[in-house]
Amino acid sequence: MAVVGTLNLDLVVTLARRPAVGETVLGRTLTERPGGKGANQARAAAAVCTTALVGATGTDAAGDRMVSDLAAAGVDVTYVRRASDTSGHAVIEVDDSGDNSIIVISGANGRLTADDVVSALDALRPTVVMTQLESPREVTEATAKWCHANGIRFLLNPSPTAHLGPSILSGADPLIVNQIEAAYYAEASEDAEPTELARALLSMSRSAIITRGGDDVVVATRESIDILDVPKVDVVDTTGAGDVFAGTLAAHLAGGTTLLDAARLATRASADHVAAK
Numbered sequence: 001m002a003v004v005g006t007l008n009l010d011l012v013v014t015l016a017r018r019p020a021v022g023e024t025v026l027g028r029t030l031t032e033r034p035g036g037k038g039a040n041q042a043r044a045a046a047a048v049c050t051t052a053l054v055g056a057t058g059t060d061a062a063g064d065r066m067v068s069d070l071a072a073a074g075v076d077v078t079y080v081r082r083a084s085d086t087s088g089h090a091v092i093e094v095d096d097s098g099d100n101s102i103i104v105i106s107g108a109n110g111r112l113t114a115d116d117v118v119s120a121l122d123a124l125r126p127t128v129v130m131t132q133l134e135s136p137r138e139v140t141e142a143t144a145k146w147c148h149a150n151g152i153r154f155l156l157n158p159s160p161t162a163h164l165g166p167s168i169l170s171g172a173d174p175l176i177v178n179q180i181e182a183a184y185y186a187e188a189s190e191d192a193e194p195t196e197l198a199r200a201l202l203s204m205s206r207s208a209i210i211t212r213g214g215d216d217v218v219v220a221t222r223e224s225i226d227i228l229d230v231p232k233v234d235v236v237d238t239t240g241a242g243d244v245f246a247g248t249l250a251a252h253l254a255g256g257t258t259l260l261d262a263a264r265l266a267t268r269a270s271a272d273h274v275a276a277k
């Protein structure tokens with residue numbers, strides 16, 4: 001399978017609570033680690049099946065580090081372009097409840113082009129392709145279009161949220177969102193019933209999954225709407241939990257697992273990830 005997406009070096013601050021607007025607080029630790037939604041998803045997928053990442057990173061030390069980290073995790077990095085730009089970075093605050101706030105500075109991720117995507121996918125011929133919305137819009141459009149033209153399963157994790165037309169959303173199988181993103185795309189309240197949100201998402205895509213943190217996971221297809229329990233774990237850091245879910249899900253779908261069973265396996269992997277020290 002292939003993931004089209006971003007690589008960021010994450011600068012992670014742990015702190016008791018995230019500051020309010022205009023407030024200064026003391027942090028506890030500062031750690032640097034490879035991240036980016038695309039890279040996180042590819043790393044999770046590579047634990048299950050052969051996975052390539054199509055992306056762009058800088059020619060700086062951060063880029064070197066992220067590419068070698070992915071290669072060590074078994075991700076095919078042939079189509080990670082090295083652009084003469086600063087690598088993407090993210091500043092992440094993780095509070096004592098494990099919740100986070102994230103700011104992304106795209107840097108070299110913005111150098112990925114539609115042509116890069118088309119030539120990589122033409123060469124890779126993946127059976128499943130997944131992308132998110134941290135890459136340039138033309139990249140998302142080219143990915144959706146390539147999948148449609150080649151009859152390849154297209155998974156979309158539309159995060160961070162952005163207005164998308166039917167040419168991108170209608171092919172998503174599934175659309176993978178959290179509760180806040182579900183409300184955005186469904187144009188509904190964040191407190192809306194999950195099944196109501198799922199029905200709204202189904203009206204714009206082929207299938208939809210709503211991950212609801214530690215509560216549950218809603219899996220919606222034309223045939224049924226199922227609600228999966230999430231294993232109870234001691235949460236350390238929720239950063240990248242949605243990426244681990246999406247990457248694991250896509251990899252199992254690529255292996256022929258049903259959507260519901262793939263979602264069960266992804267739920268377990270995501271729970272293990274948030275509890276990891």
Ligand SMILES: OC[C@H]1O[C@H](O)[C@H](O)[C@@H]1O
Binds near residue numbers: 035
């Ligand atoms: O989903 C978590 C990821 O979002 C941003 O892309 C950060 O880099 C982080 O790794």
